[in-house]
Amino acid sequence: MIPLRIEATNIGAVPHVDIDLSNINLASICGPNGVGKSTIFTIAPVFALFGETKNSCGMDNMVRLGTQEMDSTLEFEHRGEIYRVIRTRSTKGKGKTTLELQRLIEDPELSARKWDSLSGTTTWETEDKIKELLNLDAETFLASSMILQGKANEFTSKPAGQRKAILAQILGLEIYDRLLEKAKEKERAVNIELEKAKAKLSELDTRLVAKPAVESERAVCLDEISRIEAEIQSKESELRQARDRVRQLEIKQQRARELDRQIDTLWTEIEQKESEKSEHGDKLVRAQKILDSEAQILSKSNEHEQVKQRITVLQTKQPRLSELDIQERQIRGELVKIESQLTTTSQQVTKTETILACQSELEQAVNEFNLLGADIERLDKLAETFRIQELNAIQKKAAWEKKDTEIENRAKELNDQISGLKKKVEMLGNSGCINPENAQCRFLADAQDAKKKLPDLEKELASIDGSQIQPYWEEYQNAKRSVEELKYDPLQHKQSKERLNFLRPKVEQAAQLDSKQELLQNLKQQKSQAEEQKGQILDRIKGFQAERIKLVEELKPLTELEARLPKLAQWAQVKDQLPAARGMVAVTNETIAKLKTEIELKRKTAYQLGNEKNEIDRWVDNLPTELGGIADLEENLGTLRKELTDYSTRAGVIDAQLKSLEKDEEERRQIKDQIIPLAKDLVRWQTLVKAYGRDGIPALIIENAVPELERIANEILGQMSKGEHSLRFETQRDLKSRAGVKETLDIIVSDWIGDRPYETFSGGEQLRIDFAIRFALAELLARRAGSRVEWLTIDEGLGSQDAVHRGLVLEAIKSVADRFRKVLVITHIEEAQAVFEQQIYLEPGEDGVRVKLAA
Template identity: 45%
Template structure:
């Protein structure tokens, strides 16, 4: 990875910065404290790539104070391609974050982001093959964290070194090999189980073949018996068919006799109905005169009821009008009560008229006084603001005069001291020192005149103007307490003034309400008269309609007689028809009785022929049962033969399947053995252990080159990767750091702070170079943040020389420092200068 550009908006103390690193190789980063150097070069790239990178600090706290939106864009080159990561944060509402990863393709940026931020961060980690901790520990030496690697535990050191060397890929490869071996083992076991199952099935093959031959012989014998029984059944069926026809004729005769009996009974019932009808019509004809008289009376009753029914709508109308009049009277009573209440309220309000008027007059007087107070307060406040401005101008002028006077006095004192040295030095006039002193002496008179003639007129004029304004303010005679009391009194009298303004309208309203009350009383009287009149009409009409129920009852009793009037003519005709139909029925019954006798005689002759039917039918049933049994036996035998043949076909397929499975088992077992070898090779004691053992000497070599240069050959570093166990025999994996000098070796932790810092730098530079040499994750960037302050001048020079010596191994080496002589040691200096709230970056 090579950094190319940083574009920062509202990130921590930086409002805006656009930093182009494309032309930078080895540079110092300079600027005042708080300008944003560390934020730009250590936090901003990590934030853009990995997100929440500061422990204990939320992303909202990274947004510059006073702003609500922040963004960091980090452009870099990786494996020959250009990428940029853009991360934003907004504190509006519930807060919102975004992350976009893009790749430069031609002249356009194409997205490589996932749907979620966490998934996009995973894409970045996979692209770089680094997480934030390994990236920072290997390519950045942060302020106060130079010992991030050396100060870690032995296990943590080994973990960081493993990630730098990319050994985590072997864990993935081992896991994949283990998964594939497990899947293959499952397939092998399943194949073995299938072969055992197939062997068990194939053990039954000889028995099934013998069973098939026996069943085929039995099936042939059963088919011969079936043919004999079928011939016997056909002979018996012919005899039974003949007897069935004779029995069918007997049953038909029985049905015909039954039909004759039913028809005879039906005719007899019809004759009885006709006889009863004849008796009824003769009764109607006997009461003919009475029926006609009752019909005439019913017509008279209906005519009277019709005239009375015509008056019922009038009765309903009177009831509706009476109900409406009653409702109007009730509504009028409620309205009169409400009007009386409002009239009483208005009269009570108008009774306090004089008191309200007095309070309203007082309100007008106090309002006038309040306006005067407000005018005075406004003038007083304007003068107070003007005095504040004049006081600030006066203080500034005094400060300027004091500063100028002090400057002149200090310069005069220095020149006077230089003048005194002229007389005591004993130097020749041609001496450069004497010449410079002479120039200074010549300048003294002018400075003394400037001090004596220092212009104080502007300050005096401002003082006079301030005094004049204060006198003018005192003449206003503004009393804040009286102003407050007057204002409170006006507020208290406001309600009375408003009430008095409304009194004229309330008097007019009282007159209107009293007039409305009188009008409602008049309308109520008229409605009462109408109600009495309607009640009287209703009583008269109800009396006139009272006979209606009695007339209705009489009409109901006469209605049956009137209905018989229309049936007198039909009764005469029905009497004649009934007598004729009775005679015809008697003749038809006599003919049916004769036919019935003939049918019974024929049936008696057929009964003698069908006496043998039951015996022959029993023989047929027995023979058929035997035939069915033989057919079931034949079907069962055919089913058994088919089943055995299916079993034999399945066993043949099983035998072929067993051969195929046995052929597949051997190569699967060979592949499983190879996967076991890979699992062991990818394990901690396999290839990763070999790589670490080979990488540690390279790390020692690079670190010793740098450390020897820093310590003038005094110190060297050695890594121990194994340690003897104390509790039992054997060794444990570790990564201890041993430092040697001219006397002996001892652990890193026993050295002084300055010595540890140089050791930290040497190892961190070596780690950075080792990381830069990695295939697939080449980080060619080294940042050192304020790491020179604890070194003396001699060792600082050694550290700077070491930094320069490793610079050609990286594309970018950036050193953040506030020490000027350290900045001067670099050909390139990136200067941070604050301008208009943003940051201007200059590369010298």
């Protein structure tokens, strides 16, 4: 992978920068502190490819202060093709990230090149595609292609176990992990299939053991079936003969039932004829009785007509009685009205006479009413003035209390703000920053702003005192005194109004005294007229009552006559039956004689049919015996048929078992043929699992790569240390707690003292070792066909070296530069910058970072 162009906007402190690296091979990155050298060449590419940020802080914290969006674009060459990755981040709303992976391709239609999208449907899918393309994740990419500021030991400082894992990933050995998993899956699948086949084979063998016994049982079943079928044929012949005899007896039995029915019908008809004869006899008796009472019937019928006429005359007088009741109720209603009017008039006369008797008292009430009216008018005006002055005093008090509350709340608010600002100012001293007054981070910028605001707030708090409240207090006291000076008594005012309301009805009565005398005369005249009308009404009521008594006396016989009429009506009805009774006597005698003849004939027929039935019953008595014999035969046949069914069913089951066993034999032959290839497949997959495992091909590759890595690192380290140091890698270590070895990647360094672990050397010595191993790793990758990162960035990696060793490191960098396609060294040391023929100068500008290339 070779970077061709880096573009970044609003990342960290960088507003915008666009750098073309296509012609850069070995260059130093120069510029003042804070211009963004490390951000542009280390953070921006890693953010674009993997979404990683500085020190793993949140992406939103990397957006430049005062902006809401940042983006990073990296164009690079990889395996002969050019790709572009664009990642953006917005802090608007809930925040949003976008990621694009593109490849530069030829467009035949336009005869030009264009960017073709390789992105997935989500950001996660696109990141996975980038990792798959580069065959690296962020950690491995950083460890193999960048020596960051303060992280020159990114690879060597890892624990020994992690070093070996990182080296394996750099060498592309994770493909063997995937192959190992697939081989294990295949091994498990084949092993499961083989075990299933073995289990099935054992199951089939168990079932096939029973085949001879099943065949012997089938022969016994067939013999029994033949015996039972012969016995069934014999029993069925006997049953047919017995059923023929029973059918003959059942025919006779049916005839006997028919004779019973006919006999029952005859006796029923005889009973009906006897009943009919009896009914005609009763009719004859009733008709003769009517004829015997003919004279009495005619007398009672005449009496019925006389009573009916008298009832009609009396019923015509009944409505007058109801009319009298209605008229009396009406006149009594008028009497009630007259009496009510008379009572009301009498009360008015009494009331008027009482008022005329109190004339002097009412005149005194009028004088008191006039005096109170003038005094209440004065009190009303005083009450209005009192209400205005009291409202003013309430408003003044509210203004005084409001101002007092505002001043108290403002003082509390200022105290709280001052306390918070002091805590923020204390953070400046505790931040550990070299120059906290000029720091650009948000955390310290907020503390600096608090320090500026603190004096103004303390000054405002000191200016708050009680003098601002005094004018409001004095205005409230003056308004209160004005209310008290009015000397207004609300109780006295209320009592005066109540007395005035009490006198008002009397005043109104006094105004009406002149008209009361004339009213009294009219009322007395009305009373006299009402008494006269009452007397006339009482006379009319007496006339109605006399007429009513007379009518009641005349209507007394009506009830007794109405009670006699229904009884006499019965005799009138019987009178109408006399002609019919004479005709019925003649006809009924003839009908009774005919019925006697029919009854005798039917009784004779019934006796003849009874004799025939008795003869048939003697034959039918043998039917239960015949039916019992049939039942026994059917029961025997049922038993035999059940035995036949059981044996037939068993024979069918045995045939099915034999067919199933034949299928089992065929299946056993097939499984036997499958087991041998499956066993061979299992051996092959077990071999591959061992080959792809940790102790297989990956271990061989690492064992072969480590000597080459060790050789390249020693060449570079010897050049940097003038031959004072050399190193070796140990891939295994003896276990202390038990027998065996542990996989590791220890770094053992040799000098004039002897062999020591890498971790025991000083910082400057470790840095040279770090560079040597880093360069060796990069060159090792360049020689392999896996993940080729032909780009090396060194960020401030020379500060801990003295002048002599710094020169050696610089020479080492230049000596290994031809092993990479691109080497970039970020440094603020001028003598180090001058060593490189190509320099990239970065300067802050109005629209972003200006870039100058020098060669």
